[in-house]
Amino acid sequence: MAGVGATMGRVRDRVEAGSSGMPFRVKLGLVYTGIAILLILVFFWFQFDIAFMREWGPFILGGIPLTLAICFGGIALAMVLALFGALGRLSKSAVARGIANFYVSFVRGTPLVVQILFIYFALPQLAFKPSSPTFLQTIFIFPVAFAAILALGINYGAYMTEIFRAGIQAVGGGQIEAAHALGMTDAQTTRRVVLPQAVRVIIPPTGNEFIAMLKDSALIGIAASGVELFGRAQNTGLGQNRPFEALALAAMVYWLLTSIFSFFQKRLENRISRGHVRIEGGGH
Amino acid sequence: MDPIIRVEDLEKHFGDLQVLRGVSLDVEPGEVIVIFGRSGSGKSTLLRCVNFLEEPTGGCIEVDGVRMEAARHVLRARREQVRQIRMKAGMVFQDFNLFPHLSVIENLIEAPCVVKKESKGEAREFGLQLLDKVGLAEKADEYPIRLSGGQKQRVAIARALCMRPKIMLFDEPTSALDPELVAEVLEVMRDLAKEGMTMMVVTHEMGFAREVASRMVFLHEGKVLEEGKPADLISGARDERTRRFLEAVL
Numbered sequence: 001m002a003g004v005g006a007t008m009g010r011v012r013d014r015v016e017a018g019s020s021g022m023p024f025r026v027k028l029g030l031v032y033t034g035i036a037i038l039l040i041l042v043f044f045w046f047q048f049d050i051a052f053m054r055e056w057g058p059f060i061l062g063g064i065p066l067t068l069a070i071c072f073g074g075i076a077l078a079m080v081l082a083l084f085g086a087l088g089r090l091s092k093s094a095v096a097r098g099i100a101n102f103y104v105s106f107v108r109g110t111p112l113v114v115q116i117l118f119i120y121f122a123l124p125q126l127a128f129k130p131s132s133p134t135f136l137q138t139i140f141i142f143p144v145a146f147a148a149i150l151a152l153g154i155n156y157g158a159y160m161t162e163i164f165r166a167g168i169q170a171v172g173g174g175q176i177e178a179a180h181a182l183g184m185t186d187a188q189t190t191r192r193v194v195l196p197q198a199v200r201v202i203i204p205p206t207g208n209e210f211i212a213m214l215k216d217s218a219l220i221g222i223a224a225s226g227v228e229l230f231g232r233a234q235n236t237g238l239g240q241n242r243p244f245e246a247l248a249l250a251a252m253v254y255w256l257l258t259s260i261f262s263f264f265q266k267r268l269e270n271r272i273s274r275g276h277v278r279i280e281g282g283g284h
Numbered sequence: 285m286d287p288i289i290r291v292e293d294l295e296k297h298f299g300d301l302q303v304l305r306g307v308s309l310d311v312e313p314g315e316v317i318v319i320f321g322r323s324g325s326g327k328s329t330l331l332r333c334v335n336f337l338e339e340p341t342g343g344c345i346e347v348d349g350v351r352m353e354a355a356r357h358v359l360r361a362r363r364e365q366v367r368q369i370r371m372k373a374g375m376v377f378q379d380f381n382l383f384p385h386l387s388v389i390e391n392l393i394e395a396p397c398v399v400k401k402e403s404k405g406e407a408r409e410f411g412l413q414l415l416d417k418v419g420l421a422e423k424a425d426e427y428p429i430r431l432s433g434g435q436k437q438r439v440a441i442a443r444a445l446c447m448r449p450k451i452m453l454f455d456e457p458t459s460a461l462d463p464e465l466v467a468e469v470l471e472v473m474r475d476l477a478k479e480g481m482t483m484m485v486v487t488h489e490m491g492f493a494r495e496v497a498s499r500m501v502f503l504h505e506g507k508v509l510e511e512g513k514p515a516d517l518i519s520g521a522r523d524e525r526t527r528r529f530l531e532a533v534l
């Protein structure tokens with residue numbers, strides 16, 4: 001074993017010596033190319049089924065719009081809930097704070113997959129109880145996309161409550177007093193003074209949450225197969241006995257989507273923080 | 285003339301700590317009251333009770349005819365009364381508390397537009413007049429972070445004035461400033477006093493007090509220990525503790 005270690009060490013020395021004139025970016029590029037070649041080899045080894053991809057790829061990819069729609073809907077709902085959750089947790093009212101604390105604690109304390117299945121399967125059961133008013137049947141029975149938005153929105157809203165709370169608390173107490181001293185009500189102060197400043201703090205982490213949600217949205221595939229991206233991949237993969245091809249395709253798409261949104265999220269974050277630096281650095 | 289501010293037997297507790305122990309003080313329209321005293325004597329608390337940033341725990345406060353007894357519960361009607369008082373009482377803080385996301389002129393017109401529903405144009409016109417008055421007309425579109433401390437405090441004064449208050453409360457308005465910036469703020473306050481604004485000022489700027497104050501109030505451990513005209517008080521305080529404090533700050 002020691003001999004192998006020594007050999008490896010010598011190889012490493014030689015590689016390092018030989019490439020010392022090479023810029024780091026080029027080295028990095030070579031590593032990436034190596035990984036790509038390895039992956040392609042793996043695909044050949046698995047005898048990646050191109051014909052299957054041609055036939056079923058479009059169906060699987062057809063889940064992308066719904067995955068995106070679910071995530072945009074989910075993050076919108078999550079932001080609304082997080083806003084109320086944060087205001088509730090910071091509120092002087094026992095009712096508001098109690099409800100907000102329960103919401104955050106309960107949702108964070110239960111698995112997302114349970115919440116999804118609960119909303120999709122358990123609520124309809126409630127609607128059909130003999131003692132339930134019939135209108136529940138129109139309220140508690142959701143199309144899967146709607147159930148998905150609800151579940152992801154409620155779940156992420158609870159986590160994002162802390163993000164929103166931090167954003168709101170980042171606004172100095174002196175400003176709030178100044179607003180009050182000028183005759184502004186609590187609501188006016190929140191709307192006109194606190195939230196516009198909190199947004200700066202809130203937006204970048206919210207972008208991260210959206211990216212995480214993109215991946216978590218795959219859990220919807222467990223409740224309803226054949227609808228969004230992962231559900232379709234899972235469905236066809238198992239049905240056609242090509243799980244490797246189907247899941248690899250889905251994984252690639254998630255990776256591509258998260259990479260694209262990460263790119264925009266970074267840019268947004270930089271722009272916001274640059275604005276901050278410029279403004280803060282300009283004083284005196 | 286009827287006093288415009290009436291403080292009667294004012295008490296304030298923070299939990300077990302009693303900070304104000306029965307303060308009574310009447311302020312006539314146009315008077316400038318300078319409040320001074322040791323750190324922790326309750327000066328800020330007194331000022332903050334006048335516009336109900338702190339709720340008194342005992343006694344009574346009246347501002348321009350709005351009379352408020354201390355109350356255990358702050359109900360809707362009381363909140364509305366408090367807002368009436370705050371609209372009559374401008375306040376200037378030690379650390380300015382400007383809104384950093386708004387430009388100078390936006391800082392000024394925010395409350396008139398949101399609270400009094402004035403039109404933007406109307407508020408802006410008055411705001412620019414005030415900025416001119418505090419010598420910052422050319423800074424209207426600047427953001428607060430780009431201003432010096434003295435400029436910030438002058439903007440804060442203009443912002444309070446933009447609500448057309450009847451009284452102004454100043455809590456150590458020059459304490460956070462570099463020494464060379466103190467004069468420009470005091471200058472604005474002096475002008476304001478000359479125009480007849482009723483002012484309650486917590487400050488240890490004895491030069492300003494001597495020149496501008498109609499009365500000085502020495503607060504000690506939550507009580508008014510001594511009050512009088514600046515000339516009398518500064519040179520001939522009756523109480524030993526007042527004298528000692530004055531020696532220290534002069």
Ligand SMILES: Nc1ncnc2c1ncn2[C@@H]1O[C@H](COP(=O)(O)OP(=O)(O)OP(=O)(O)O)[C@@H](O)[C@H]1O
Nearest residue numbers: 298301303321322323324325326327328329330456
């Ligand atoms: N919100 C609060 N909660 C608890 N105690 C407080 C609060 N505000 C003030 N106090 C206490 O009340 C006392 C008086 O405070 P206050 O700020 O009125 O003093 P001050 O005379 O303005 O002092 P300084 O010159 O330091 O500003 C201090 O002991 C202070 O710690």
Ligand SMILES: [Mg+2]
Nearest residue numbers: 327328329456
């Ligand atoms: Mg103070």
